Amino acid sequence: MKRNKKIILLCHCILNCNSKVEGLSLYKGADEKILKYLIDKGYGIIQLPCPEVTVYGIKRWGHVKEQLDTPYFRQHCKEIFIPYLNQIKDYIKNGYKIKGIIGIDGSPSCGVSKTCSSSKWGGEVGCEFGIAEKIIDLKIINGKGIFIEEIENILKDNNLNIKFFSIDEEDISTKNNLIKLLQDN
Ligand code: SF4
Known part of the structure; x- marks a missing residue:
């Protein structure tokens, strides 16, 4: 029997960047570096659903955590x-x-260590609606996205202790760190 009974769950866009807000992806389809590692190491891979695309679709604007915290x-x-x-x-x-x-x-949904935040982001887009101030107020803060918070709560309620890892697409070192963490765990 070849299976090694080792499974990992991935946020949706690691396998399908097309779910991301348009303009955000640095890769063409799937994240080759992460997937190659997981496949080489014999992981079974489960792709979680994208919580944003299944509500707002692919034409959505980028959101911040405060907008999704409903x-x-x-x-x-x-x-x-x-x-x-x-x-x-x-x-x-x-x-x-x-x-x-x-x-x-x-991500405001899938962030594990960092998420994006603004108390001003929302409403109409345009100079007359203060778009410059809204953009200036956007920031990355320490904290989880809403989907990850809810997953964490559900796992806790079910007495399941499952580790969370993360990558930041714009920071290649986070992918190397992830691979190292997976090797160590
Ligand atoms: S909501 Fe999560 S899965 Fe969907 S595109 Fe954003 S980070 Fe990826």
């Missing part, structure tokens, strides 16, 4: 994760190892 979006995040929770439980019960969940730092 009961409606949190509810959506919970609902789309439940089928994956059930898979995780079943795999663990049958002796499989869930190595972790890889998120996307900087």
